[in-house]
Amino acid sequence: METAASANLDEVCRWLIERRTDPLRLDAQDLPALGQGVRLVLALPLTARRAVLCAVWLLGDGDESACVLSGQLRFVAHPSSSELMVTFRGRTAMAMTTAVLYRRAHHVVGQLLQLIAESIGAAAAPSRPRQVAF
Numbered sequence: 001m002e003t004a005a006s007a008n009l010d011e012v013c014r015w016l017i018e019r020r021t022d023p024l025r026l027d028a029q030d031l032p033a034l035g036q037g038v039r040l041v042l043a044l045p046l047t048a049r050r051a052v053l054c055a056v057w058l059l060g061d062g063d064e065s066a067c068v069l070s071g072q073l074r075f076v077a078h079p080s081s082s083e084l085m086v087t088f089r090g091r092t093a094m095a096m097t098t099a100v101l102y103r104r105a106h107h108v109v110g111q112l113l114q115l116i117a118e119s120i121g122a123a124a125a126p127s128r129p130r131q132v133a134f
Contacts, residue, residue: 001087001088001106001109001110001113002085002086002087002088002113003085003086003110003113003114003117004083004084004085004086004117005075005083005084005085005086005116005117005120005121006082006083006117006121007082007084007117007120007121008077008082008084009047009050009051009052009075009077009084011120011123012045012052012075012084012120013045013047013052014123015119015120015123016042016045016052016054017044017045018123019040019042020042020043020044023039023040023041023042024039024040024119025037025038025039025040025061026038026039026040026058026115027061030111030115031108031111031112031115032111033104033107033108033110033111034058034068034104034108034111036060036061036068037060037061037062038058038059038060038061038068039058039059039061040056040057040058040112041056041057041058041059042054042055042056042057042073043055043056050076050077050079051074051075051076051077052074052075053072053073053074053075054072054073054075055070055071055072055073056069056070056071056072056073056088056090057069057070058070058108058112068092069090069091069092069105069108069109069112070090070091071088071089071090071091072088072089072090073086073087073088073116074086074087074088074089075087086113086116086117087113088109088112088113090109092105
């Protein structure tokens with residue numbers, strides 16, 4: 001599964017490292033296909049000239065040992081544009097091995113990739129200075 005993101009690899013690395021020390025908590029509204037709260041846990045990213053790889057786990061919120069999904073995020077920069085592709089390869093937890101749950105996991109991954117791409121883009125966007133009246 002993959003999606004496009006408008007960011008550069010430096011922004012991706014910065015976001016991955018920040019999220020490593022401050023894991024993203026996602027609730028059921030963030031990933032409606034999953035229908036439960038989870039934490040996005042990341043490993044240290046590995047970098048190359050035009051790519052960044054990072055191991056990822058979705059852990060059940062409240063039960064740190066309940067792994068819902070695990071795998072690898074891959075961010076690959078296009079050689080001539082500012083877009084990059086975000087790809088996920090991984091596995092679902094044993095509880096999600098039936099066909100219906102497997103298809104739902106496919107939707108969860110799509111929602112997760114979109115959420116990650118939007119989060120990186122939002123973090124990279126320059127913040128406007130706020131005007132304060134004295």
